Amino acid sequence: MKKLIATLAVVAGAAAALTGCSASGGSSSSDHIDLTFWHGYTEADGKVLDTIVDDFNKSQKQITIKTTTKTWAVIGDTLLPALSAKKGPDIVALPAENLPVYAAKGAFAKLDDFYASDATKQASLNPRAVEMEKVDGSYYGVPTGFVPLSVIYNKGLFAKAGITEFPKTWDEWVADAKKLTIDENGDGTPEQYGLALPDHATVGNGVWASLFYGNGGELVKNGTSALDSTENAQTLKFWSDAVINGHISPTGLDGVGSDKLFSSGKAAMEIGGPWMAGVATENKIDYGIAGIPAGPKGQAASAIGISAAVTAQADSAKKAAAEKFFTYFFTKEVATKWSLGSGWPPLRTDIPASAVAENPVVAALTAISGTARPLLPGVANSVDVLSAVDEATQKSLAGGDASALLKTASGQVQQALDGK
The missing domain is CATH 3.40.190.10 (Periplasmic binding protein-like II)
Known part of the structure; x- marks a missing residue:
């Protein structure tokens, strides 16, 4: 992690520049939007996530997301250098404790508008999971995993x-x-x-x-x-x-x-x-x-948490497209599918343990998910x-x-x- 922090310091200027670029107009609303998505789900959970992304791509015609699976360690080593060279992903999933490190350096876009939307407010997201996405008063990610020890x-x-x-x-x-x-x-x-x-x-x-x-x-x-x-x-x-x-x-x-x-x-x-x-x-x-x-x-x-963020490399149109995917990801049907496939409790509080009973581990963790607290959110x-x-x-x-x-x-x- 000290190596990561050193890397962040070196490329902080580039990350800040990327933040400035993200405010530009970007693509027209009628253009097709392609997004890249890096994640570290390398086991069966990764296959389920890729399937969810494919289903999203087929559910509409304006946005196509391409996933790339890397280990969490490789993401940590390569994300900032890739962003500084403008070859990084538009969306990235990473351990939640790393989110504040990148957010503090300007590498991620703010997602306050996503959390203010009616769809997100109605999604009954676990408030403790959402808490780990906030840094200095703003949201910089969405939870993709939140499980109590x-x-x-x-x-x-x-x-x-x-x-x-x-x-x-x-x-x-x-x-x-x-x-x-x-x-x-x-x-x-x-x-x-x-x-x-x-x-x-x-x-x-x-x-x-x-x-x-x-x-x-x-x-x-x-x-x-x-x-x-x-x-x-x-x-x-x-x-x-x-x-x-x-x-x-x-x-x-x-x-x-x-x-x-x-x-x-x-x-x-x-x-x-x-x-x-x-x-x-x-x-x-x-x-x-x-x-x-x-x-x-x-x-x-x-709790152990995983967050997904929109990078500063993404322009406003790509950011909006990423938020549409997040909205899809948090629908009750998809959230249940993801929980069963990932082995982690549902991210929505209105999905009971009985809804995931086919996976006894998930059901057991869902039953105790109310005890979970994020570890050092925003630090x-x-x-x-x-x-x-x-x-x-x-x-x-x-x-x-x-x-x-x-x-x-x-x-x-x-x-x-x-x-x-």
């Missing part, structure tokens, strides 16, 4: 431990994790852990944001670091104690290691995204998906913010003082927010 659990291991219901509170969660932790030879290193809880480098650090939210904490509030709080210190100490003293999870665990523990059957639970359902199936694990248990202040989960230096959180959580689970670590991290977060 959840807990995937091994039903077989739960049955062996005599646990018949998934825990609903943190205290119940830790108690069950202890029952599921097995150290057969008593050497202090369990052969089976109750929970794989990574302390760094995991799902954009949404795992720890979720835990902080559950106790009423925040990472950033109104553009200011909120990390150094009593609530966050209580949260970090609670989970550090559970890991260090309760041995419910290994220490020093990152996201990759967490996935491996669960997929190998050596951890009964893991906090993750919908892709873990596929991993569990591949490893022949009978799994369930549940919401993250409620903390002292309630149930909450950080351009989100990577530096999360890096500071990473350092605090990792050191705390290694035995460090939670309060002192959060105080230090909070200063680093504020520097990142101030652009220093």
Whole structure:
């Protein structure tokens, strides 16, 4: 990400110039409009998205969209250089946390008019998903994916431990994790852990944001670091104690290691995204998906998001054409098709879990989607913010003082927010 920010700085002038060009008149309303669309949906979800685009192309005669599939990493490496050379896409999908970075440099067009339209107002879009599209008071993207982190659990291991219901509170969660932790030879290193809880480098650090939210904490509030709080210190100490003293999870665990523990059957639970359902199936694990248990202040989960933006390369006619596609994308029929095909909950709140029941994973995630909160919406230096959180959580689970670590991290977060 630091490489990306450096690239942004180099091409910022070009991006700003593109913004100026986008205000020009562009094509006549009677001309046929061709749009290019880059996205990083490389699995079955990509095929479904391409089908939706094809259906849109066939639904009218004025606009044709051509999709190009790249990995998210390639999009991150090539988008700004391509735009500076005027060879970039008109529409691009990218991880939502990257949206503010590009928007702040003038690479994306404002979409306030799209959100002000009657069609969008009537689409019942998830307000939390929409929140992640706003930067400095304006909208720069539309959500194409918004899914709460959840807990995937091994039903077989739960049955062996005599646990018949998934825990609903943190205290119940830790108690069950202890029952599921097995150290057969008593050497202090369990052969089976109750929970794989990574302390760094995991799902954009949404795992720890979720835990902080559950106790009423925040990472950033109104553009200011909120990390150094009593609530966050209580949260970090609670989970550090559970890991260090309760041995419910290994220490020093990152996201990759967490996935491996669960997929190998050596951890009964893991906090993750919908892709873990596929991993569990591949490893022949009978799994369930549940919401993250409620903390002292309630149930909450950080969400993973994907945004689609119109680039500054697009003139006014292309921008209007892109917005027509977005309107089509958010119709109830298409939104349901996309949800089932992508494996993510519907982006419309008026599509119930029963409407996507043919996909049990989607139905389960839809049922808990109300707990989802965007991670650091509108924060351009989100990577530096999360890096500071990473350092605090990792050191705390290694035995460090939670309060002192959060105080230090909070200063680093504020520097990142101030652009220093």
